[in-house]
Amino acid sequence: MTTPPLLPDTMAAVLLTGHGGLDKLVYRTDVAVPKPAPGEVLVKVTACGMNNTDVWVREGAYGTEEDAAAVSTWRRQGNTLTFPRIQGADTVGTIVATGEGVLTGRIGERVMVDFSIYNRDDDSLADIDYMGHGRDGGYAEYQALPAENAHAVDTDLTDVELATFCCAYLTGEHMLERAGLKEGERVLVTGASGGVGSGIVQLARARGAIPYAVVGKGKEQAILDIGAEKVVTRGVADLPEAVAKATGGRPIDVVADLVGGPLFNDLLRILRPEGRYTTAGAIAGPVVQLDLRTMYLKQLQLHGSSQGTRKDFRRLVRYIEDGKIRPLVGGVHRLSDFHRAQSDFMAKAFIGKLVVVPDAVHDAQADGRS
Template structure:
């Protein structure tokens, strides 16, 4: 069935750095036209990242002044206002640009939000949709066709919209740490988006995840695959991890908290273990 694309849409516009007053809900934003090699999707769900908040606040600082107003991409900034934020986007293709197979119309897709400015594997010049170009806080979004990945799953669009940023971060952490099947990984901040992703991604690798989480999250951690849970702030962390692991060495620490936990985590890590 062909989808009738309107000329205007509702969207949330970021109009500058600052508080929530810089987000403007508008009903008459022009619907983008897909350029050559692009598709237009009707957005059905879009997650919110802390990156969206920090970019709005200009909270990334600089090397010389951590309190300076600065956005995510400090070298060669691509953020202009107004900007439609929103990275973790799911939707259906409703139109295609020149050079894209019209048969793609109607596909249910998940958006890879990365803007790859180089042809190699380096991430030194990477950008993202919602920063360098408009994202998914709108009814429609145009993007490169290769960034629209078909999904076939029973998960809802809302569930899928929690995946991309958190799971991408977790996957990169475990790749860097070279987590292998049979190894034990300790995950701090395990009840958050990235932490819960790491627990599941570790299981998918055949590794054994032990979660460190705040009180009240223990059952949820076990449900998604944690072997055991250490409740943060209750007793000595080193002793808690040793009990939870049954004395198994901790091969990898995937740390999403840092701060005062850092020294204990280094002590918990086995000799020649990996910290990410």
């Protein structure tokens, strides 16, 4: 029989207290440790990856409580964000307690968390939410979550390395799944040095496809090293010409776009007739101009994508266990230094993912105890 560890009553956590600047993120050490409800587990957090969504939610980019036309209100429940909220989607840690109906034998499992809150039993994503928005996430020492979302992963990767996959790679995998990327096809990835983009480069290779990447200056070699066939430096005068040169005139079957903004029309021009465009972000601007003639005369498919399905997550776990994808740790920060962590994240001077760890875990790793 597994004996549950003694748990504290309070924990350290970063609370999002409202929409606005970094001052809305408050580090506290007196937050109540959550208790797992029936069907849930309590995870002692050892690492949590950072994402653009954390910033956009803080800034109110998806809409605010006062905004009746909030982007997030497409969900069945309306805007599920309430304050204070603990953000953080990419949790890795150890199960330390179980709720009613969950085997106590799971205590002690090291798990990677599927951050999606599924409101349906099938694989439709028409009604989803996510941890760190609809319920508390992993920027804390403990997190309670549905037991089905806690996945044991058979890997020698460290907790920090494992925390680089969750949100970014699941998002990327669902983008490629929606676009139907097949073995031997060519995919152009924008924003390829970020968490999702660098993940897509590797996920495309895992499918047997050929990834080409658009990256910022100085990051070209790093993206070639993880599997890009060729790279194009962002900001070239004629993107379609530069891509054609990189591919040797071969067609691009799929564009996986995370940038949007002024690049959008060029990306549609780059696609072959009957090509597929898929997007899960717009870091250069969400509002774009679309020439419908390009879309219908080339008979293009346009796919919006967000998060991923249970099947996508299980496939991601298999990729990790089979060594088909590898982590890219761009930096590690203490939980108490969260303002600096998010400032570094927004500066985008790294490749891959930034990861936050609770102070006690960080100190133990620094001392060689973990």
